Amino acid sequence: VETEDLVDAAREAGIEPVELFVAGENVEPEVLAVVSTLGHAPRVVGLFRRADLPTGRRNVTVALWRVGDPGNVGTLLRTTDAFGAALSLSEGCADPLGPRALRASAGAVFRVPLVPWEETEGRRVALVAHGGVPMGEVSRADVALPLTLVLGSERDGLPESLVTQCHLAVSIPLSGDAESLNVAAAGAIALYELSRGAS
Amino acid sequence: VETEDLVDAAREAGIEPVELFVAGENVEPEVLAVVSTLGHAPRVVGLFRRADLPTGRRNVTVALWRVGDPGNVGTLLRTTDAFGAALSLSEGCADPLGPRALRASAGAVFRVPLVPWEETEGRRVALVAHGGVPMGEVSRADVALPLTLVLGSERDGLPESLVTQCHLAVSIPLSGDAESLNVAAAGAIALYELSRGAS
Numbered sequence: 550v551e552t553e554d555l556v557d558a559a560r561e562a563g564i565e566p567v568e569l570f571v572a573g574e575n576v577e578p579e580v581l582a583v584v585s586t587l588g589h590a591p592r593v594v595g596l597f598r599r600a601d602l603p604t605g606r607r608n609v610t611v612a613l614w615r616v617g618d619p620g621n622v623g624t625l626l627r628t629t630d631a632f633g634a635a636l637s638l639s640e641g642c643a644d645p646l647g648p649r650a651l652r653a654s655a656g657a658v659f660r661v662p663l664v665p666w667e668e669t670e671g672r673r674v675a676l677v678a679h680g681g682v683p684m685g686e687v688s689r690a691d692v693a694l695p696l697t698l699v700l701g702s703e704r705d706g707l708p709e710s711l712v713t714q715c716h717l718a719v720s721i722p723l724s725g726d727a728e729s730l731n732v733a734a735a736g737a738i739a740l741y742e743l744s745r746g747a748s
Numbered sequence: 749v750e751t752e753d754l755v756d757a758a759r760e761a762g763i764e765p766v767e768l769f770v771a772g773e774n775v776e777p778e779v780l781a782v783v784s785t786l787g788h789a790p791r792v793v794g795l796f797r798r799a800d801l802p803t804g805r806r807n808v809t810v811a812l813w814r815v816g817d818p819g820n821v822g823t824l825l826r827t828t829d830a831f832g833a834a835l836s837l838s839e840g841c842a843d844p845l846g847p848r849a850l851r852a853s854a855g856a857v858f859r860v861p862l863v864p865w866e867e868t869e870g871r872r873v874a875l876v877a878h879g880g881v882p883m884g885e886v887s888r889a890d891v892a893l894p895l896t897l898v899l900g901s902e903r904d905g906l907p908e909s910l911v912t913q914c915h916l917a918v919s920i921p922l923s924g925d926a927e928s929l930n931v932a933a934a935g936a937i938a939l940y941e942l943s944r945g946a947s
Binding site for chain 1: 827937
């Protein structure tokens with residue numbers, strides 16, 4: 550984990566690094582420049598254990614189906630954190646611990662439980678680009694908690710076989726010409742709408 | 749503009765390339781590989797004029813203050829397109845025509861009018877991370893159209909001087925621990941909420 554901000558986010562979440570490298574203190578700055586994936590050398594690099602990351606359940610879980618872009622996975626981690634949700638990743642998703650996802654998550658990876666795909670629970674609601682119940686017209690009973698919100702890949706959305714396994718398919722009504730929203734934008738809107746309904 | 753998808757998006761919007769290069773037809777594939785910013789060689793590269801991009805007004809304009817990440821600028825282009833809005837970029841924003849922004853926009857750059865900063869109009873509503881009127885409690889009169897929604901940079905948000913020039917500051921109520929949302933996620937939620945109010 551590169552940069553002080555991310556290491557601090559981990560510590561605030563009660564997760565201590567196994568090793569901590571600080572430029573000019575216990576390591577030469579040039580060494581951090583070599584291992585860094587950033588455009589510039591970070592002052593701090595921390596080494597963490599995957600097993601120390603949060604586990605557990607939340608009332609809402611966002612389940613991503615083959616979302617391959619690490620920026621989208623990281624942004625969705627940050628958004629699930631903001632709305633108190635958990636995240637689940639299918640095979641074929643970008644690694645949430647890769648450098649781009651970590652940066653986009655802004656530290657949320659240390660706070661959001663990652664739920665194994667087969668352990669997601671409650672009602673399953675698929676978010677589809679077209680043809681679902683318009684979001685905002687969904688009844689509260691249809692989004693009773695606990696709930697798993699299933700989002701598809703950037704390019705192909707959700708396979709029909711996965712949609713039919715869900716209790717409900719919902720769509721975000723769009724007023725413009727776009728085919729669909731970016732998956733992280735769609736997920737943000739869905740989490741916002743769910744948080745309204747629950748309040 | 750690289751890839752058939754983006755060139756097709758331009759043509760569907762009535763914007764023709766000044767030059768069109770197609771691998772194996774009027775150019776050697778190796779040439780496109782050299783000029784490409786993608787990880788692989790595109791089959792098609794189109795050259796367009798900036799002056800051919802859309803102009804004009806929309807009832808809602810999203811105005812971005814110093815949003816430097818090209819992925820966020822491109823994603824917000826796509827989202828403004830989906831909700832029928834226009835986009836305005838301050839100095840210091842990423843170039844909406846750079847390769848990453850173009851790809852994230854998924855062709856929306858050919859449909860969304862780019863409004864010069866000093867020509868944005870109507871009520872100005874600032875979206876701030878904390879302390880604004882909770883979105884969803886804003887009255888319709890406060891978001892009467894035309895309206896400009898002002899969003900700040902990823903790291904520093906909006907400067908106080910800019911917020912005080914706005915008619916209203918609104919915030920997205922968050923249930924979790926995150927400091928704030930990604931600017932593209934926040935913009936998506938705000939545009940969705942505005943489109944609900946306007947319907």
